Amino acid sequence: MTAYVALIRAVNVSGTGKLPKDDLKAIGEACGFDKVRTFINSGNLLFASDLAEATVQERIKERLVAYFGKPTPVFVRSAREMAEAGRQNPFSDDKPSRVMAHFIAENSAQSMIDEARDVVGERxxxxxxxxxxxYGEGIGQSKLKLPAVKQGTARNMNSVAKIAELLAGME
Structure with a gap:
């Protein structure tokens, strides 16, 4: 069995996409996943499954369409991938709360960073x-425009580390 996290975009942030943790957990259970739980109230569904990543992602997306009445982006990562995301943080010299991992659907490429605009101190x-x-001085002050992450979802490195730790305990 593989431990996964489904990172759901724009849930319980700035008044959009209200999805209480209990409802999110019920969605995971309705998908037939094992060891279902959530982490904080921002769209993090942790679970275990024998199914492939693409299959679990589709199941969650279908349930979210039924819940919200519209498609909602979902990014599924395995326990190994989340642990690796934490280990590979190139900005460990900054506060973990100020470093965001922006999860995207496709493989990242240098052209994505090259498209960034209004870069003022961000790395x-x-x-x-x-x-x-x-984000150096904090995400709240940033004017950074990074088109590649517009349809992605972000978690700070504190959350990445905690999710990785919780997933490790589920395998």
């Missing part, structure tokens, strides 16, 4: 299906 680096951004 960026590529990871596997993610882009790391160190």
């Amino acid at each position: 960026m680096a590529l990871g596997p299906r993610l882009i790391y951004v160190s």
Whole structure:
């Protein structure tokens, strides 16, 4: 069995996409997953399954369409991938709360960083299906525009580390 996290975009942030943790957990259980739980109230569904990543992603997306009445982006990562995302953080010299892992659907490429605009002190680096951004003074002050992550979802490195730890305990 593989431990996975489904990172759901724009849930319980700025008044959009309200999805209480209990409802999210029920979605995971309705998908037939094992060891279903959530982590904080921002769209993190942890579970175990024998199914392939693409299959679990589709099951969750179908349930979210039924819940919200519209498609919602979902990014599924295995326990190994989340642990690797934490280990590969190129900005460990910055506060973990100010470094975001922007999870995206496709493989990252240098052209994605090259498209960034309004860069003022932010540092960026590529990871596997993610882009790391160190926001230095904090994300609230940033004017950074990074088109590659517009349809992605981000978690700070504190959350990445905790999710990886929780997933490790599920395998």
